[in-house]
Amino acid sequence: MDIAVRIGSLELKNPVMTASGTFGYGEEYAEFMDLNKLGAVVVKGLSLTPKEGNPPPRIVETASGMLNAIGLQNIGIERFIQEKIPFLRTYDTKVIVNFFGDSVAEYVAAAERLSCEEGIHGLEMNISCPNKQKGWCIFGTDPRVAAEVVSAVRKATRLPLIVKLSPNVTDIALMARVAVDAGADALSAINTLTGMAIDIRTKRPKLANRTGGLSGPAIKPVALRMIYEIFSAVKVPIIGMGGIMNADDAIEFILAGSSAVAVGTANFINPLAASEILEGITAYMKTEKIDNIAHLTGVAHET
Amino acid sequence: MDIAVRIGSLELKNPVMTASGTFGYGEEYAEFMDLNKLGAVVVKGLSLTPKEGNPPPRIVETASGMLNAIGLQNIGIERFIQEKIPFLRTYDTKVIVNFFGDSVAEYVAAAERLSCEEGIHGLEMNISCPNKQKGWCIFGTDPRVAAEVVSAVRKATRLPLIVKLSPNVTDIALMARVAVDAGADALSAINTLTGMAIDIRTKRPKLANRTGGLSGPAIKPVALRMIYEIFSAVKVPIIGMGGIMNADDAIEFILAGSSAVAVGTANFINPLAASEILEGITAYMKTEKIDNIAHLTGVAHET
Amino acid sequence: MSRFFNATIQENVPVHANHNLLTLSIPEGAPAPLPGQFFMLQVSRGSDPLLKRAFSIFRTTQQGVQLLYRIRGRGTEILRTMKEGAVLEMLGPLGNCYPNPPRDKMPLILAGGIGIASVFPLIEKFAGRSIVFYGARTKDDLLMKDKAEKLSKKLFISTDDGSAGSRGTIAAVLSSFLADPHSPIPDCHIYACGPHPLLRAVSEIAERHGVTAYVSMEEHMACGIGACLGCVVKTRSGYSSVCKEGPVFKSTEIVW
Amino acid sequence: MSRFFNATIQENVPVHANHNLLTLSIPEGAPAPLPGQFFMLQVSRGSDPLLKRAFSIFRTTQQGVQLLYRIRGRGTEILRTMKEGAVLEMLGPLGNCYPNPPRDKMPLILAGGIGIASVFPLIEKFAGRSIVFYGARTKDDLLMKDKAEKLSKKLFISTDDGSAGSRGTIAAVLSSFLADPHSPIPDCHIYACGPHPLLRAVSEIAERHGVTAYVSMEEHMACGIGACLGCVVKTRSGYSSVCKEGPVFKSTEIVW
Numbered sequence A, B: 001m002d003i004a005v006r007i008g009s010l011e012l013k014n015p016v017m018t019a020s021g022t023f024g025y026g027e028e029y030a031e032f033m034d035l036n037k038l039g040a041v042v043v044k045g046l047s048l049t050p051k052e053g054n055p056p057p058r059i060v061e062t063a064s065g066m067l068n069a070i071g072l073q074n075i076g077i078e079r080f081i082q083e084k085i086p087f088l089r090t091y092d093t094k095v096i097v098n099f100f101g102d103s104v105a106e107y108v109a110a111a112e113r114l115s116c117e118e119g120i121h122g123l124e125m126n127i128s129c130p131n132k133q134k135g136w137c138i139f140g141t142d143p144r145v146a147a148e149v150v151s152a153v154r155k156a157t158r159l160p161l162i163v164k165l166s167p168n169v170t171d172i173a174l175m176a177r178v179a180v181d182a183g184a185d186a187l188s189a190i191n192t193l194t195g196m197a198i199d200i201r202t203k204r205p206k207l208a209n210r211t212g213g214l215s216g217p218a219i220k221p222v223a224l225r226m227i228y229e230i231f232s233a234v235k236v237p238i239i240g241m242g243g244i245m246n247a248d249d250a251i252e253f254i255l256a257g258s259s260a261v262a263v264g265t266a267n268f269i270n271p272l273a274a275s276e277i278l279e280g281i282t283a284y285m286k287t288e289k290i291d292n293i294a295h296l297t298g299v300a301h302e303t
Numbered sequence C, D: 001m002s003r004f005f006n007a008t009i010q011e012n013v014p015v016h017a018n019h020n021l022l023t024l025s026i027p028e029g030a031p032a033p034l035p036g037q038f039f040m041l042q043v044s045r046g047s048d049p050l051l052k053r054a055f056s057i058f059r060t061t062q063q064g065v066q067l068l069y070r071i072r073g074r075g076t077e078i079l080r081t082m083k084e085g086a087v088l089e090m091l092g093p094l095g096n097c098y099p100n101p102p103r104d105k106m107p108l109i110l111a112g113g114i115g116i117a118s119v120f121p122l123i124e125k126f127a128g129r130s131i132v133f134y135g136a137r138t139k140d141d142l143l144m145k146d147k148a149e150k151l152s153k154k155l156f157i158s159t160d161d162g163s164a165g166s167r168g169t170i171a172a173v174l175s176s177f178l179a180d181p182h183s184p185i186p187d188c189h190i191y192a193c194g195p196h197p198l199l200r201a202v203s204e205i206a207e208r209h210g211v212t213a214y215v216s217m218e219e220h221m222a223c224g225i226g227a228c229l230g231c232v233v234k235t236r237s238g239y240s241s242v243c244k245e246g247p248v249f250k251s252t253e254i255v256w
């Protein structure tokens, strides 16, 4: 059975990865799961310099989901390279670094710095973050801004470049095309939907940051629809995510058009989720007599 | 305690209405609940001529939500006027007719026809539907098209005009401003998020229509965030909806900026939901010593 | 009495692999369900699973109403774990019912799998007078076979694997029965419940033999009372709701 | 042994209005929890409620680990209904623990409300040697008072309404105690768990008297193991996770 998948020039031994921000820097989960089993570890989003993040409360539970407003807290690229890469290099899995910036220049500098380190196999660009240069706009919701920042990063790295799309847009297929035209080797989708919760006793938003990103099973239908639309719009591999809790969910994403899947919020519920999902996918392939995972990708589009 | 709310020139005795498409034409729920208790009944979306709707399956359950692809099946405006209005007129509640069209001309014709009947107190324009004139585009996701259709309808009716916004957009505040500038007396939000589910046995979308609209508790955080953004952008009253299951949920919507709320999917779970929500809101006002519901609207914005 | 009420579990016992019999006491004054009608049960207090589950009325006893259900997915799995004394929100009885045959017609009752739950009240009603056709996957999936045997004039059985009765679908059995020159055609009426393909086959057979057939349809449901238009089937007069205009339709009404 | 395992409910009994004592048998070889550590429990199989709930280790007995919990919202309400034999997914023991005081220091242990659950292992550990300060809303919210009385050298009680002990907050009691010229200052260490404002008050009092204090913090949690960065509190070295770097912090570390 062939379950290896290609993401640009990167070959993963299987299609199961972790979603950025839900798996720490990998080591937090090493106690529970053999990281060697993963197709790739995608680490918490990094920026050139450390970020403090938002004040608490940062988390609110919602119906079949959760809102988070971590505010991209991270230790910065240098400390990551010093302290985390050596550990990750002891595993036989691919390391994909999720990163972001406040400006195009910061994105480029981050990509350049990450590209000259051994042990980093791919970059995932998070474009769902506020653009400090342009005030309130989010890189990932304006096609022109997205094109600009992706092109700039494309020139700055030879590593496989995955662009992670924001779902908070009218036309996800358009954003996918823009990212691919600007040089993305692959797309990942979806990031969190922007949401809110209000405390009816204090009459204030529950999150200190007021709004946060919705993840978990609640968003799965929206994520699947977006994967389905992206698959019709572009040719590059898609890494599907958004509410994947078990193998059946992951298979839905593959049928909708994903080449690989990422497990996010599910890690919090079951620290073994990613490895159980991989087992479930191979069990399904056996039952369905499918010998190559690639034959499943996008099958829901056939009529 | 003052719980009456104004929606344009329309005064509702209380802020609790039903969401279009989830309460039939009112009579289906009359057996369970005294319709006189409602601020308004919003009926299933109507078009000039009857619509057959989509083939089944039309419904899929999702985590804390459901997808529907009814396809706007309805009996048409004439039959509604003949068969349903007489029943609704026996109640002391406002009747708001949700309507839609395939083209600007159809919207206008529908609004004109509905405006010359006694017993209809307001119109809710559903702009989350495909635009036949322009192929795949949805009226409610393109600001220019939305402006055009709302302006045209505004000229065709003197009834209070509520525009129901689609959440499947990058910038809901922009859409809100466009609708208000084009003449909306009030806004309702949110309609369903577009989603999908796939059957991993048949490997095909579960809905015959492939995609459907996600409603229920799953979408509440997104709906609340959008109400919060709309409230900051426009001055007209907002009718908030999206996953309201109980009074606490409804109060969150009011604090976020809604003047009234609509109960949708909750009717399916508890046919008494709307009246229980009203009771819960007044109980809350008592506990919190708030004598006018208007004093709650938008309070979560204060810092 | 409202058709939306709290019901208390009296008993919830396995009757077979993967099938339970649920007895619920319902408030006094609740309308008595008719054969073919159904109830919807809320199996969770939280919002997941969200929607109510539909189950046909299987029997009405002194203890309350009985539902016979197959453990199929998450909702029925939760229901299986519920114990005596648990309280459930319930909606019903819902839908229309199997119409009575004219006096001179003999009822032919056909069930595929868990469809037996829906037609069982008819088998009881026409005790000793009906011919029953009952198909299932295997011998182990035949529920209430002995009861059905006792209550029917004649019971035909089939299983997909031939482990009981004839091998094959129960539609084939019905077909040979009707093809037999000694069959009571056209003096019979068919009542059928089961998977969609089975009902389609029954419909064709009935039409071929000029026999009236009533079929009980299934669709995913949200409201259960005709409000959401979610549960439709295509009929000659457009889409009709299974929950309100059905679940029982004349087979010739359905666009198969 | 993994820190993620299935635990079986041995007992789940009310100890007071709105408070239950839960005894769970955990697999053999599971690491023994230290005072101040906590577990996270999955109270539902479905996805609503989604996240695990955090509870401090209250005691370890032969039967298993005991948690003392207050019914507060939907998750604990579901937990309350769970019966002996039910199996729960559980993560832990998590977090750091209350550090030992130097030999010559006397432990002052302070609890507000359900905070008693977290400090109780300390009360047991320093049996007969610690002074305990325990505040609650009313007399009826004082749990394990007799046990605490027996195990402590001295027990101070306060309630908001004065229905037991002195009226007012337990911080005020601590404050007068430390202000007393006969107090063992600076030869004591404070260990405190309770609502945020109480801990802030304790921190101020401790600082005023030059006494070292450890406080156990609470924040909403998702992962419980330091991966999501959701449960942070502001410390002098930036945001620190309550689940991994805490829940116990030196009071002077916290930016209140």
Ligand SMILES: Cc1cc2nc3c(=O)[nH]c(=O)nc-3n(C[C@H](O)[C@H](O)[C@H](O)COP(=O)(O)OP(=O)(O)OC[C@H]3O[C@@H](n4cnc5c(N)ncnc54)[C@H](O)[C@@H]3O)c2cc1C
Residues within 6 Å of the ligand: B060, B061, C038, C049, C051, C052, C053, C054, C055, C056, C057, C067, C068, C069, C070, C071, C072, C073, C074, C075, C076, C077, C114, C117, C118, C217, C218, C219, C220, C221, C247
């Ligand atoms: C009118 C009617 C009468 C029925 N009577 C019985 C009966 O007496 N005994 C019995 O065992 N079953 C009966 N069913 C089928 C029963 O409703 C489903 O098996 C049950 O809803 C499955 O729920 P689940 O959560 O276990 O499955 P899941 O597959 O997890 O359910 C997911 C969703 O799909 C819906 N769904 C799944 N299967 C069906 C189905 N076949 N029909 C309608 N909705 C479905 C569920 O209600 C739920 O919304 C009846 C269905 C209808 C429409």
Ligand SMILES: Cc1cc2nc3c(=O)[nH]c(=O)nc-3n(C[C@H](O)[C@H](O)[C@H](O)COP(=O)(O)OP(=O)(O)OC[C@H]3O[C@@H](n4cnc5c(N)ncnc54)[C@H](O)[C@@H]3O)c2cc1C
Residues within 6 Å of the ligand: A060, A061, D038, D049, D051, D052, D053, D054, D055, D056, D057, D067, D068, D069, D070, D071, D072, D073, D074, D075, D076, D077, D114, D117, D118, D217, D218, D219, D220, D221, D247
């Ligand atoms: C380290 C730690 C130890 C704890 N020890 C105990 C204990 O021994 N006994 C006890 O009764 N309680 C303890 N708590 C508090 C307990 O976790 C909450 O009361 C519980 O999570 C409430 O869940 P709920 O679903 O009933 O409430 P809801 O309000 O419905 O919960 C909604 C969400 O908020 C979270 N939440 C609500 N209150 C708190 C809180 N105070 N702290 C953290 N998250 C919260 C829930 O986990 C859930 O994600 C502890 C909390 C922490 C962080």
Ligand SMILES: Cc1cc2nc3c(=O)[nH]c(=O)nc-3n(C[C@H](O)[C@H](O)[C@H](O)COP(=O)(O)O)c2cc1C
Residues within 6 Å of the ligand: A019, A020, A021, A022, A044, A045, A046, A068, A070, A072, A098, A126, A164, A190, A191, A192, A214, A215, A216, A217, A219, A241, A242, A243, A244, A262, A263, A264, A265, A266, D228, D230
């Ligand atoms: C606590 C938390 C932190 C996250 N941090 C990041 C991040 O740093 N960068 C990023 O691109 N996505 C981040 N995400 C988004 C996830 O990677 C993922 O896209 C999203 O959660 C949807 O998947 P899920 O529903 O399976 O969690 C974060 C999500 C959560 C819940």
Ligand SMILES: Cc1cc2nc3c(=O)[nH]c(=O)nc-3n(C[C@H](O)[C@H](O)[C@H](O)COP(=O)(O)O)c2cc1C
Residues within 6 Å of the ligand: B019, B020, B021, B022, B044, B045, B046, B068, B070, B072, B098, B126, B164, B190, B191, B192, B214, B215, B216, B217, B219, B241, B242, B243, B244, B262, B263, B264, B265, B266, C228, C230
């Ligand atoms: C079955 C169903 C049918 C609906 N039909 C309509 C409709 O005809 N017109 C419309 O504007 N909205 C329609 N809606 C959207 C609802 O009015 C409401 O905006 C949405 O469901 C969100 O609210 P909820 O989560 O409380 O259900 C429908 C929703 C459902 C679930």
Ligand code: FES
Residues within 6 Å of the ligand: C220, C221, C222, C223, C224, C225, C226, C227, C228, C229, C230, C231, C232, C241, C242, C243, C244
């Ligand atoms: S389930 Fe709503 S119309 Fe039938």
Ligand code: FES
Residues within 6 Å of the ligand: D220, D221, D222, D223, D224, D225, D226, D227, D228, D229, D230, D231, D232, D241, D242, D243, D244
């Ligand atoms: S709960 Fe995830 S870091 Fe603490």
